[in-house]
Amino acid sequence: MIYPWFESLFQQLGERIRAGQLHHGLLLLGPQGLGKQELAQELAGYLLCQQAQAQRCGQCQSCKLFNAASHPDFYQIQSDKQIGVDDIRQAGTKLSGMAQLSGAKVLIIHQAHTMTESASNALLKTLEEPGQGTYLLLTSNKPERLLATILSRCEKNPPAKTG
Numbered sequence: 001m002i003y004p005w006f007e008s009l010f011q012q013l014g015e016r017i018r019a020g021q022l023h024h025g026l027l028l029l030g031p032q033g034l035g036k037q038e039l040a041q042e043l044a045g046y047l048l049c050q051q052a053q054a055q056r057c058g059q060c061q062s063c064k065l066f067n068a069a070s071h072p073d074f075y076q077i078q079s080d081k082q083i084g085v086d087d088i089r090q091a092g093t094k095l096s097g098m099a100q101l102s103g104a105k106v107l108i109i110h111q112a113h114t115m116t117e118s119a120s121n122a123l124l125k126t127l128e129e130p131g132q133g134t135y136l137l138l139t140s141n142k143p144e145r146l147l148a149t150i151l152s153r154c155e156k157n158p159p160a161k162t163g
């Protein structure tokens with residue numbers, strides 16, 4: 001589900017997905033409990049949907065697998081404590097293969113600031129050379145703990161307010 005305060009952001013990102021213009025590395029920011037995780041999930045489902053309109057269709061094979069939490073091109077990494085380099089390498093290996101449903105491949109990294117430095121460096125490789133149709137969705141409520149190199153390669157949403 002999308003919380004009301006994320007509706008317009010989701011619509012904007014959805015338009016860019018349909019136009020094939022979504023940045024391959026998205027960083028979703030905001031305080032804990034804002035619903036970033038849910039937003040990332042919805043975006044992932046949308047990216048994977050084979051016939052998305054304003055919403056994902058919910059009917060296609062991809063949507064059915066996603067709803068059943070068994071989509072073969074969808075991965076998530078989450079850790080309460082620390083995300084290690086092995087977690088990232090494992091995900092990188094999966095992402096480097098062909099998409100099984102011939103659509104997008106999506107990796108969500110929840111609480112991305114819990115990545116160790118070597119995990120972050122491993123992720124940089126994927127951020128620098130994402131495969132065709134590969135999307136990385138990172139969430140964080142402590143972006144100041146992310147490596148500058150990660151920050152600079154991700155598009156931040158909501159965008160930082162200026163002035």
Ligand SMILES: [Zn+2]
Pocket residue numbers: 048049050051052056057058059060061062063
């Ligand atoms: Zn669908």
